[in-house]
Amino acid sequence: MTTPLTSRFPYAKGPDGSRRLGYGADYNPEQWTREVWEEDVRLMREAGVNVVSLAIFSWARLQPTADTWDFGWLDEVMDLLHAGGIGVDLATATASPPPWLTTAHPEILPVTASGETVWPGARQHWRPTSPVFRAHALRLVREMATRYAGHPALVAWHVNNELGCHNIHDYSDDAARAFRAWLRARYTTLDGLNHAWGTAFWSQRYSDWEQLLPPRLAASHPNPTQQLDFKRFSSHALKEYLCAERDVLREITPDVPVTTNFMVMGGTKGMDYADWAGSGAVDFVANDHYVVPGPQDRDELSFSANLTSALADHRPWFLMEHSTSAVNWQPVNLAKRPGDLARDSLLHVAHGADAVCFFQWRQSAAGAEKYHSAMVPHAGPDSEVFRAAAGLGRTLSVLAPVAGTVREPARVAVLFDWESWWASEQDSHPTSLLDYRQEALDWYSALLAVGVRADIITTRTGLETYDVVIAPVLHMVPATLAKDLTRYAEGGGHLVTTYFSGVVDENDHIWLGGHPGALRELLGIRVEEFGPLLGDDSADLDNSTTGTVWTDRITVTEPDVRVLARYRTGAYAGRPAVTRRTTGSGSATYVSTRLGRAGLASLLPELLTAAGVESELPEAARGRVELAVRRSADARFLFLVNRTDAPVPLPGVRGEVLTGDVGTEGELVLPPREIAVLRRPLTT
Ligand code: GLA
Ligand code: GLA
Numbered sequence: 001m002t003t004p005l006t007s008r009f010p011y012a013k014g015p016d017g018s019r020r021l022g023y024g025a026d027y028n029p030e031q032w033t034r035e036v037w038e039e040d041v042r043l044m045r046e047a048g049v050n051v052v053s054l055a056i057f058s059w060a061r062l063q064p065t066a067d068t069w070d071f072g073w074l075d076e077v078m079d080l081l082h083a084g085g086i087g088v089d090l091a092t093a094t095a096s097p098p099p100w101l102t103t104a105h106p107e108i109l110p111v112t113a114s115g116e117t118v119w120p121g122a123r124q125h126w127r128p129t130s131p132v133f134r135a136h137a138l139r140l141v142r143e144m145a146t147r148y149a150g151h152p153a154l155v156a157w158h159v160n161n162e163l164g165c166h167n168i169h170d171y172s173d174d175a176a177r178a179f180r181a182w183l184r185a186r187y188t189t190l191d192g193l194n195h196a197w198g199t200a201f202w203s204q205r206y207s208d209w210e211q212l213l214p215p216r217l218a219a220s221h222p223n224p225t226q227q228l229d230f231k232r233f234s235s236h237a238l239k240e241y242l243c244a245e246r247d248v249l250r251e252i253t254p255d256v257p258v259t260t261n262f263m264v265m266g267g268t269k270g271m272d273y274a275d276w277a278g279s280g281a282v283d284f285v286a287n288d289h290y291v292v293p294g295p296q297d298r299d300e301l302s303f304s305a306n307l308t309s310a311l312a313d314h315r316p317w318f319l320m321e322h323s324t325s326a327v328n329w330q331p332v333n334l335a336k337r338p339g340d341l342a343r344d345s346l347l348h349v350a351h352g353a354d355a356v357c358f359f360q361w362r363q364s365a366a367g368a369e370k371y372h373s374a375m376v377p378h379a380g381p382d383s384e385v386f387r388a389a390a391g392l393g394r395t396l397s398v399l400a401p402v403a404g405t406v407r408e409p410a411r412v413a414v415l416f417d418w419e420s421w422w423a424s425e426q427d428s429h430p431t432s433l434l435d436y437r438q439e440a441l442d443w444y445s446a447l448l449a450v451g452v453r454a455d456i457i458t459t460r461t462g463l464e465t466y467d468v469v470i471a472p473v474l475h476m477v478p479a480t481l482a483k484d485l486t487r488y489a490e491g492g493g494h495l496v497t498t499y500f501s502g503v504v505d506e507n508d509h510i511w512l513g514g515h516p517g518a519l520r521e522l523l524g525i526r527v528e529e530f531g532p533l534l535g536d537d538s539a540d541l542d543n544s545t546t547g548t549v550w551t552d553r554i555t556v557t558e559p560d561v562r563v564l565a566r567y568r569t570g571a572y573a574g575r576p577a578v579t580r581r582t583t584g585s586g587s588a589t590y591v592s593t594r595l596g597r598a599g600l601a602s603l604l605p606e607l608l609t610a611a612g613v614e615s616e617l618p619e620a621a622r623g624r625v626e627l628a629v630r631r632s633a634d635a636r637f638l639f640l641v642n643r644t645d646a647p648v649p650l651p652g653v654r655g656e657v658l659t660g661d662v663g664t665e666g667e668l669v670l671p672p673r674e675i676a677v678l679r680r681p682l683t684t
Pocket of ligand 1: 161162290327359369372
């Protein structure tokens with residue numbers, strides 16, 4: 001794809017002017033006294049910090065009342081940081097409106113689907129569509145930009161914070177007005193809207209635009225296309241707000257790149273970041289990521305980092321936040337194990353991050369996040385966490401040659417699509433057990449298990465360069481996407497898709513004639529009825545795998561379809577479960593049930609071999625080591641990550657060891673949970 005992202009990235013520079021990887025944290029000096037600020041800068045230098053995000057939650061301090069400003073303290077902090085050689089990713093400070101504003105203007109507060117006001121007392125209690133909020137926020141942005149325009153510490157602008165973290169779906173009257181305007185722009189006529197929303201159903205026909213509402217609490221299931229459009233609109237409205245702040249910043253400081261921190265992690269799904277990044281809302285992509293402990297936790301980290309790289313069009317991106325150790329918002333907040341701090345950070349670098357920052361610099365003594373880890377914990381700098389953070393600072397400085405290199409594309413891709421995510425998990429469906437992101441993650445875990453490198457891509461990414469494209473639960477397939485996928489497979493690509501794919505068009509209308517309508521011909525199969533499974537039910541296949549969640553009643557319709565596996569048990573015993581149609585030199589494979597990461601790992605070799613894709617890792621390391629590759633004009637950088645608690649030998653793997661305790665003589669051995677980075681000239 002051609003990207004509207006500019007290539008401006010706020011690189012830290014070494015003494016000789018060369019690029020360095022960024023390293024730092026959110027810095028909240030307003031929680032501390034001036035003496036602490038000076039110690040902070042000294043310790044930041046000791047830890048190798050070269051960039052911090054500042055003033056994210058400072059609105060109440062910067063503008064104590066509607067007509068008074070207090071920038072003196074921030075001037076001082078900016079100067080101190082600059083004197084310490086530390087760059088500032090300066091927030092616009094709009095994330096948490098102060099009490100004077102919400103008291104004077106309660107009409108900026110969000111409203112839930114059931115009509116309850118979201119009150120102040122935490123943060124992000126504002127409506128993305130409120131003109132009153134916007135006027136106050138943009139005034140603050142203008143003050144900030146004007147005051148710090150020429151400040152030498154300023155390296156980037158940080159719009160708001162984690163837009164949509166708490167306020168993505170607002171059902172207020174402001175939202176209703178903006179939703180109507182968005183619908184008018186999308187459909188032009190009421191006839192168009194009535195058709196798209198299928199309003200012949202349940203007497204929902206609209207005869208005036210004023211009748212349209214967000215999907216507020218209703219007697220039963222609200223109209224699905226209304227729900228879907230409200231999701232699209234909500235993502236769009238927040239992007240539009242982001243662009244409004246960005247435009248003020250660009251007007252005053254055209255040379256300072258603008259970003260905001262995305263949340264590509266876990267189940268955060270309200271913001272269509274492929275749209276945000278793909279339409280140029282930011283100059284460079286930044287992401288926040290937190291590990292949620294579980295059997296696939298580091299696979300999920302890798303998946304998220306990999307997807308963030310796709311959003312950045314495979315250019316360097318900025319890891320704005322992750323944690324040194326525990327967070328405060330999970331039911332049980334586990335401390336990280338020794339070594340995880342560095343490994344988690346470097347796994348992001350492996351997937352294209354050129355800056356690695358934590359939330360936060362100094363652990364708070366008060367407030368809702370006082371039990372959230374930081375670079376300087378409650379115990380102070382004489383602590384394992386601070387020593388580990390300083391150690392990572394040294395490692396990142398050794399890895400300076402990686403800064404500015406790009407991720408080397410893989411031959412296999414997993415297609416991730418926000419519209420299918422939203423659409424496949426709506427209510428009134430065959431099952432509520434379907435988990436879109438989990439299915440995608442399972443395929444990625446399976447690829448890691450067989451030692452094959454893959455890219456996570458979006459529908460904006462070109463498919464042509466990939467030998468295999470896996471599109472799990474690609475539920476919403478408009479005609480154009482169906483054509484692209486067909487062209488891909490007929491042109492020699494190997495497409496793999498799964499249950500509940502290709503079922504609806506962009507209006508969430510069924511493609512009629514048998515499922516998976518949009519892909520039926522390409523796959524050469526026809527599904528008459530879905531066979532979802534109860535939570536504790538499963539169906540065995542004759543290839544020794546087991547399906548859960550879903551099955552399909554499949555009929556093969558084309559002679560060039562081969563059945564790779566059949567159901568052995570369950571309602572569809574004897575019928576096809578996995579099919580593969582040959583299309584010229586390409587193919588189209590359908591997997592009709594949830595096989596899970598182990599089942600998919602046993603299926604993958606057959607699919608990959610047919611496409612001529614092999615692991616780049618030595619046999620002994622497959623599944624135990626994750627490989628990611630970055631590339632400069634003259635070198636490849638191999639990131640090798642031990643996914644296990646045991647040492648893993650790397651027979652035949654050679655290169656200059658930049659970091660990692662892998663030994664130097666003879667065969668390299670990767671210690672448990674360690675990450676190593678090797679540089680190899682491109683000619684070898
Ligand atoms: C988010 C926010 C931070 C902080 C962290 C805690 O990422 O942006 O301000 O609340 O969560 O994990
Ligand atoms: C009830 C209603 C019908 C339909 C069915 C679906 O019986 O009267 O309109 O919604 O439920 O099961």
